[in-house]
Amino acid sequence: xxxxxxxxxxxxxxxxxxxxxxxxxxxxxxxxxxxxxxxxxxxxxxxxxxxxxxxxxxxxxxxxxxxxxxxxxxxxxxxxxxxxxxxxxxxxxxxxxxxxxxxxxxxxxxxxxxxxxxxxxxxxxxxxxxxxxxxxxxxxxxxxxxxxxxxxxxxxxxxxxxxxxxxxxxxxxxxxxxxxxxxxxxxxxxxxxxxxxxxxxxxxxxxxxxxxxxxxxxxxxxxxxxxxxxxxxxxxxxxxxxxxxxxxxxxxxxxxxxxxxxxxxxxxxxxxxxxxxxxxxxxxxxxxxxxxxxxxxxxxxxxxxxxxxxxxxxxxxxxxxxxxxxxxxxxxxxxxxxxxxxxxxxxxxxxxxxxxxxxxxxxxxxxxxxxxxxxxxxxxxxxxxxxxxxxxxxxxxxxxxxxxxxxxxxxxxxxxxxxxxxxxxxxxxxxxxxxxxxxxxxxxxxxxxxxxxxxxxxxxxxxxxxxxxxxxxxxxxxxxxxxxxxxxxxxxxxx
Numbered sequence: 001x002x003x004x005x006x007x008x009x010x011x012x013x014x015x016x017x018x019x020x021x022x023x024x025x026x027x028x029x030x031x032x033x034x035x036x037x038x039x040x041x042x043x044x045x046x047x048x049x050x051x052x053x054x055x056x057x058x059x060x061x062x063x064x065x066x067x068x069x070x071x072x073x074x075x076x077x078x079x080x081x082x083x084x085x086x087x088x089x090x091x092x093x094x095x096x097x098x099x100x101x102x103x104x105x106x107x108x109x110x111x112x113x114x115x116x117x118x119x120x121x122x123x124x125x126x127x128x129x130x131x132x133x134x135x136x137x138x139x140x141x142x143x144x145x146x147x148x149x150x151x152x153x154x155x156x157x158x159x160x161x162x163x164x165x166x167x168x169x170x171x172x173x174x175x176x177x178x179x180x181x182x183x184x185x186x187x188x189x190x191x192x193x194x195x196x197x198x199x200x201x202x203x204x205x206x207x208x209x210x211x212x213x214x215x216x217x218x219x220x221x222x223x224x225x226x227x228x229x230x231x232x233x234x235x236x237x238x239x240x241x242x243x244x245x246x247x248x249x250x251x252x253x254x255x256x257x258x259x260x261x262x263x264x265x266x267x268x269x270x271x272x273x274x275x276x277x278x279x280x281x282x283x284x285x286x287x288x289x290x291x292x293x294x295x296x297x298x299x300x301x302x303x304x305x306x307x308x309x310x311x312x313x314x315x316x317x318x319x320x321x322x323x324x325x326x327x328x329x330x331x332x333x334x335x336x337x338x339x340x341x342x343x344x345x346x347x348x349x350x351x352x353x354x355x356x357x358x359x360x361x362x363x364x365x366x367x368x369x370x371x372x373x374x375x376x377x378x379x380x381x382x383x384x385x386x387x388x389x390x391x392x393x394x395x396x397x398x399x400x401x402x403x404x405x406x407x408x409x410x411x412x413x414x415x416x417x418x419x420x421x422x423x424x425x426x427x428x429x430x431x432x433x434x435x436x437x438x439x440x441x442x443x444x445x446x447x448x449x450x451x452x453x454x455x456x457x458x459x460x461x462x463x464x465x466x467x468x469x470x471x472x473x474x475x476x477x478x479x480x481x482x483x484x485x486x487x488x489x490x491x492x493x494x495x
Contacts, residue, residue, distance in 0.1 A: 009136040015102035024083045030077045032073070121140065249334060269357075292482060292484075310358075343359070395434070397429070398432070403479070405419070426439040438493075439493065441491065445486075466493055475492060
């Protein structure tokens with residue numbers, strides 16, 4: 001079974017898939033083609049329309065048979081929303097997706113970062129890459145309810161004034177700008193009325209022509225985003241003034257300025273061009289590579305990295321204004337961890353819509369790697385101290401083996417305790433020169449900081465047991481950036 005992080009993906013076997021999200025949630029699905037929009041109202045599977053070719057919804061379970069999807073379908077986006085529309089997801093238990101294949105074999109599990117004010121979440125997508133179907137974890141939140149998500153995918157939603165509550169809970173109130181990933185919208189009505197209004201509105205979906213190229217809900221020029229954010233450099237005239245605007249916004253928040261890096265800009269330009277050519281936002285290129293893989297292929301090693309993928313803004317001022325309009329996108333733009341950036345925007349030749357990729361990063365340096373590993377050790381020892389256990393000492397040989405494993409997972413595109421050549425943790429420790437008799441290993445991918453990775457390990461019983469094993473006396477830490485999961489961590493224990 002694969003434990004996925006946002007952006008992580010896993011190949012899927014043939015046959016029917018079962019996706020389940022237990023709890024007080026509604027599941028929905030949107031069936032789209034390569035353009036990222038639905039072909040007709042039958043492509044929207046939700047509580048008032050629970051079936052489409054190849055997809056069926058029953059309570060908290062969605063079954064998908066990729067081979068039985070309608071002709072031309074190449075993607076199924078799975079959406080989760082509160083059972084009571086308008087309720088912020090932050091007030092509910094964290095949604096957790098469990099994916100099983102034929103015969104009940106568990107294929108993947110994904111628990112996204114806990115949403116806050118968002119009222120709907122793009123949870124995951126099943127998509128075709130060549131002849132293979134894959135599952136990708138998303139975890140992107142929206143604040144404008146299920147109707148807003150439907151519109152962004154090209155579904156036209158009719159909202160009659162007599163639906164029972166005026167404006168359905170979670171949809172934009174007067175003056176709110178349409179689009180995704182923002183923290184605006186009217187407050188919820190009473191639970192029963194809100195749910196009835198939302199269900200009534202979504203029960204009247206009709207015609208599903210392609211959404212505006214900018215991705216806004218019928219409003220040209222409104223940005224649409226995919227993925228979580230976290231740019232700049234000359235990527236075209238539309239980016240003029242970007243660095244000045246960004247550093248002004250960062251300065252206002254007390255964050256240090258970022259500098260442009262040509263390698264980040266080249267990676268951003270390549271990804272933006274690919275999205276413009278396909279006419280849709282996508283965290284992967286047509287070749288299946290993530291923008292982070294393009295960054296590392298261009299010779300940029302990072303300690304931390306983030307991105308914004310947006311379509312619609314006509315210049316740098318509109319792009320920065322958009323990034324500052326939402327809590328999560330603003331937090332990325334102003335993140336103190338980033339010191340370098342690269343940005344590019346490329347027009348779609350058919351529509352003129354600009355597709356933007358902005359990358360933010362802190363480069364990997366020997367000193368930065370040492371500080372990162374030391375912080376993981378310190379946080380690990382704090383957990384041991386809280387459990388009444390002695391601290392673990394840093395071991396340079398275990399560190400060498402751990403670092404080699406993290407780098408190998410990036411280089412050979414795998415995520416496992418067992419390397420493609422069959423070697424196990426104790427083999428790698430011995431190859432690095434260690435003579436310790438007992439070896440244990442924790443690995444993780446996708447976490448953005450030492451605090452996040454240690455907390456993730458402590459929340460997992462098996463990993464926690466390694467951290468709190470009394471017999472262990474030493475440890476080493478490895479970290480590498482790249483691959484489809486963005487970051488790879490290794491914690492190697494010895495006694």
